[in-house]
Amino acid sequence: MSATPPRPSRITQRLGMSTPIIQAPMAVASTPALAAAVSNAGGLGSLAVGNMDATAAREVIRQARRLTGRPFNVNVFAHAPARADAAREAAWLDYLAPTFARYGATPPAALREIYLSFVEDEAMYEMFLEERPAVVSFHFGLPRQAWIDALKAAGIVLFASATNEAEASAIEAAGIDAIVAQGWEAGGHRGRFNDEGDRQPSEDEQLGTFALVRRLVARTSLPVIATGGIMDGAGVAAVLALGAQAAQMGTAFIACPESAADTAYRETLTSGQTPRTALIRAISGRPARGLANRFWALEQAPGRPAIPDYPITYDAGKLLNAAAKAHKESGYAAQWAGQAAPLARALPAATLVEVLTRETRDAIASAIDAGR
Incomplete structure (x- = not known):
C-alpha cells in the first residue's frame, strides 16, 4: 500500500x-x-x-x-x-593554565563576555x-x-x-x-x-x-x-x-x-564509533550536550574551581580550542551532539x-x- x-x-x-x-x-x-x-x-x-x-x-x-x-x-x-566575577574568572584561568601550556600557549589576562x-x-x-x-x-x-x-x-x-x-x-x-x-x-x-x-x-x-x-x-x-x-x-x-x-x-x-x-x-x-555524549558546562559556562571530550574531563576533575558565567567562560574555551587545534588536537572543540x-x-x-x-x-x- x-x-x-x-x-x-x-x-x-x-x-x-x-x-x-x-x-x-x-x-x-x-x-x-x-x-x-x-x-x-x-x-x-x-x-x-x-x-x-x-x-x-x-x-x-x-x-x-x-x-x-x-x-x-x-x-x-x-x-x-553574564555577571562578571574577577576572582572567579581568574581562578578558572589559573586552572586552565597548565592545559594551555601543553599546547605552547598562555591563557588571556582576563575573560570577556564575547556574545551580546x-x-x-x-x-x-x-x-x-x-x-x-x-x-x-x-x-x-x-x-x-x-x-x-x-x-x-x-x-x-x-x-x-x-x-x-x-x-x-x-x-x-x-x-x-x-x-x-x-x-x-x-x-x-x-x-x-x-x-x-x-x-x-x-x-x-x-x-x-x-x-x-x-x-x-x-x-x-x-x-x-x-x-x-x-x-x-x-x-x-x-x-x-x-x-x-x-x-x-x-x-x-x-x-x-x-x-x-x-x-x-x-x-x-x-x-561508527561515536563517543558518548555528556552535558558539558566547562566550554561555554552553560550546560551543552556534546561528544565527551577533554573539556568534559577537566570539568569532572575533583577540586576544580567554579566555572564562570555564560558566555564569559566561552572566551577561554575558544582560545584553548584554537591553541590545541594548532597542534592537531581536536579534543577541546565544541562538538555538540544529541544522545x-x-x-x-x-x-x-x-x-x-x-x-x-x-x-x-x-x-x-x-x-x-x-x-x-
Whole structure:
C-alpha cells in the first residue's frame, strides 16, 4: 500500500512546509547553504546568529535569501547577561593554565563576555524589523514584551525553546507562536531560562523529549515542536504521534556537506564509533550536550574551581580550542551532539530531508497497518 503522508499542521501550513522537518539552528554548523537546502526541500532551514553582531547576521540572512525564496528561521540567544566575577574568572584561568601550556600557549589576562544577549541587542532587534525574516526563534529565555509585540506586528513568526511547563507557560503568555520542546537528549546548549551555574544545584527536571512533548501538548494551546534525540523518520513519526506538529533536528544535519562542521567533527560522528555524549558546562559556562571530550574531563576533575558565567567562560574555551587545534588536537572543540548521534548519516541536506520524509511516511503507514 502507499505510505500515508504526515498531515499538515497549523505551523507547517503557516510556513508553507511540505514536510514537518526543521533543521535546528547550530552556531557550530549552520550556514545559509544548509538552511536554504532544507527549506527548498520542503522543511524549515535555520540560521544561528546568537554568536554574531547585527551586521554579520544581516549578511547571512541575505545570503540565505539569495539561495531560497522559502521561509527560514533565524535564532538568537535571550539569556540573562553574564555577571562578571574577577576572582572567579581568574581562578578558572589559573586552572586552565597548565592545559594551555601543553599546547605552547598562555591563557588571556582576563575573560570577556564575547556574545551580546538579544535582550540587550538593540541593533539586532532593529535589523530584524528591517529584514523581516519569516521566523525568529529565542533560546535561553524571552526578550522584553515590547520587542515580541513589534516583531509579531512585523509579520514575523516567533518560536521559543522550553524545557519544562513553567517556561512553556511564559512563552504562551508572551504571545509567541510555537514552543520548541527541548528534551534532555538534545545536542547543544540546554535552553533553560534560568541557569545559576555553579552558584546553586540545578533544579532541572531533565525531562526527555517524549515526556516533555506530551506534557506541553496537554497543558498549552500552542503548537509544539519536538527536539532532542530525533535522527530518523521513525523518530519524527513518534513525536508527531505524541502531538508535536513538527520535529526539529540538529545532529542529523551536522554531517551534511552544506554544514560548517569541520572534518574532525564530521568524521567522529560518522565513524561508527561515536563517543558518548555528556552535558558539558566547562566550554561555554552553560550546560551543552556534546561528544565527551577533554573539556568534559577537566570539568569532572575533583577540586576544580567554579566555572564562570555564560558566555564569559566561552572566551577561554575558544582560545584553548584554537591553541590545541594548532597542534592537531581536536579534543577541546565544541562538538555538540544529541544522545542519538551514532545514527548520523552523511547525506546532502536536500537528500536527507527526502529520506526523512519517506521514512516518516513509512513509519506512519506501518503503525496504521499494525493497528488494524
